[in-house]
Amino acid sequence: MAKPILWADGSDLCRYATKQVDLSQAKEDVAASSLEAIINGSATATELSIEGDRTTDDQSRQQLIFRIDRGVAYFLIFVGILVLFMRRRSLIVASLLLIVGGWCVADSIAALLNGGKAYSGMTPYSLAARSVTPFLLALLLLFLPKSARAKSGNGSSVFDSLIRNRKFLNVFDIAARLALASTFLVHGYKAVQGHYPFRDLINLSARRIGLEFSTDSLLIILKVIGYQDILLAVFVLITRSRFVLYWTAIWGFVTAFSRVTALGSPGVDLWLVRSANGGLALVLIALYWWFERGGNELKISQTTPMMTYKPL
Numbered sequence: 001m002a003k004p005i006l007w008a009d010g011s012d013l014c015r016y017a018t019k020q021v022d023l024s025q026a027k028e029d030v031a032a033s034s035l036e037a038i039i040n041g042s043a044t045a046t047e048l049s050i051e052g053d054r055t056t057d058d059q060s061r062q063q064l065i066f067r068i069d070r071g072v073a074y075f076l077i078f079v080g081i082l083v084l085f086m087r088r089r090s091l092i093v094a095s096l097l098l099i100v101g102g103w104c105v106a107d108s109i110a111a112l113l114n115g116g117k118a119y120s121g122m123t124p125y126s127l128a129a130r131s132v133t134p135f136l137l138a139l140l141l142l143f144l145p146k147s148a149r150a151k152s153g154n155g156s157s158v159f160d161s162l163i164r165n166r167k168f169l170n171v172f173d174i175a176a177r178l179a180l181a182s183t184f185l186v187h188g189y190k191a192v193q194g195h196y197p198f199r200d201l202i203n204l205s206a207r208r209i210g211l212e213f214s215t216d217s218l219l220i221i222l223k224v225i226g227y228q229d230i231l232l233a234v235f236v237l238i239t240r241s242r243f244v245l246y247w248t249a250i251w252g253f254v255t256a257f258s259r260v261t262a263l264g265s266p267g268v269d270l271w272l273v274r275s276a277n278g279g280l281a282l283v284l285i286a287l288y289w290w291f292e293r294g295g296n297e298l299k300i301s302q303t304t305p306m307m308t309y310k311p312l
Contacts, residue, residue, distance in 0.1 A: 001073075001273055002074070002077050003269040010066065012111040013103075013110040015110070018062050018065055021062050082096070090141055100134040109123075118195065118196070119193075122186045125182045126183055126190075128180075129182075133276040135175070136172055136283075139168065139172060176280050177284065183233075184248070184252075184277075188225075188227065188232075191222045192226030192227060194218075199218045201258045201259070202258075205262045232244065232247065245284055248281040249279075252274075252277035252278025252279070252281060256274035256277055
């Protein structure tokens with residue numbers, strides 16, 4: 001997530017903030033009076049030019065926004081490295097992850113507000129898996145026992161005791177499945193509609209192995225992919241089938257890796273940032289396996305449409 005901030009045109013939050021500065025420079029009252037004078041034929045040379053000059057203060061504000069955006073990029077890198085080596089309960093790291101999750105949500109909303117792209121209104125929902133992952137990692141760290149190497153009285157690992165925490169299980173499980181379903185549902189809808197960037201991913205990837213698809217063939221392929229994504233989203237919500245989760249994980253990683261097959265090395269960061277689409281499904285598989293390893297069963301609640309865990 002830091003790469004486009006440091007080496008491209010910045011985050012969506014940065015673009016939204018700088019756009020607000022640009023809009024503040026447009027003096028609507030002056031423009032309206034100038035337009036009226038032009039229509040009446042009484043406009044002076046000054047009124048014929050209604051563009052406002054960018055003030056030093058406006059330039060300073062935009063430079064500050066750019067510097068903050070770059071600072072956010074370095075912060076994301078720092079937290080990413082820190083999480084790689086953190087295996088114990090840490091309120092500090094959990095707090096940092098909550099900030100990262102909040103930034104992901106805000107950035108996706110800014111993309112919605114910026115508009116200018118097809119289906120930009122669906123951006124927060126299509127990025128749900130990516131946005132929810134830092135929150136779930138923070139939740140894991142908050143509920144993890146202080147020592148990851150400790151053993152409980154009966155010899156089981158501390159992760160066993162974590163899995164027995166019904167509140168943790170329900171929150172983690174429901175949040176992860178809702179995020180996965182949202183992401184795949186939106187991607188499926190866009191594929192069914194023949195989203196142009198998806199066509200490019202297929203075409204560019206196919207050309208690397210000497211294939212070429214017509215427009216009609218691409219649309220058929222995208223419809224098949226789209227309906228599959230929609231079905232996966234539905235089944236992720238209503239079942240705990242390991243087959244569905246394995247397929248979701250595999251397909252999530254395949255579609256994410258299509259950025260590399262289509263663009264080559266410049267698409268590596270696009271692949272990594274989308275790894276949550278498949279990674280969350282793998283985490284749920286591990287969660288279910290560990291739960292059932294303790295001799296417990298999963299059941300569908302009779303009172304709510306969501307899945308719930310059998311009390312221990």
